[in-house]
Amino acid sequence: MMEQLLSQLMRDARMEQAVAGLTLDNGMHMFAYPQEQGVLVAVGVGIGGGGQIQGASILRKRSQDMPRFGAWLPVQFNDGSWYVVRRTGANGDDAAAISEEELIAAEELLT
Template identity: 35%
Template sequence: MMEDIAARLVRQARHDQVVMQQPQEDGLQLLAYPLPDGALVALGFGRYSAHRVLPERVLRRRAVQPSRYAGWLPAMLGDGSWYLVRRLRDDASGQPALPDSAQWQAARELLA
């Protein structure tokens, strides 16, 4: 499910050259940001919900299990929103290699 939503957002972001945003049922936001050689995807909370994230816990979890979590980089945006960001590079066919379900689950675990 998340993979399909992310694929659609990334396609639309790259086609229109804009940042795309999709709210999730659990209050999380999914973002897609176009890049010349891929895209950025981000999962997190907007500024009014960012208090739900405990940055110290996120950093601690990343340090304990880097093989599971290191692909997601924590980022606090200028408006106070808080996201985990992942860079996607284009594959041989020119399409960004999207995170799989296990990688999306890892992002959700970091934000829990």
């Protein structure tokens, strides 16, 4: 389900050449940002939702299981929101989309 939503976001972002985003039922946000080569994908919690997230715990969890979490880079925006981000492959290559398991890992990093 999340994988399909993200694939649609990526297509929308590439077509419109603009950021495409949505909020999931669990309150997490996903967005896709088109680039010359591929798309930058982010999963996270928006303003106010990131108050309980500790950057040190994200980094610790990530470092303890690099094969699973290593592709996701944690980011805290000035507004206090937390996201994990990563790049996908070349434009138009839906095979480069992020799998459901990888999206679950991204959410797990933030919990």
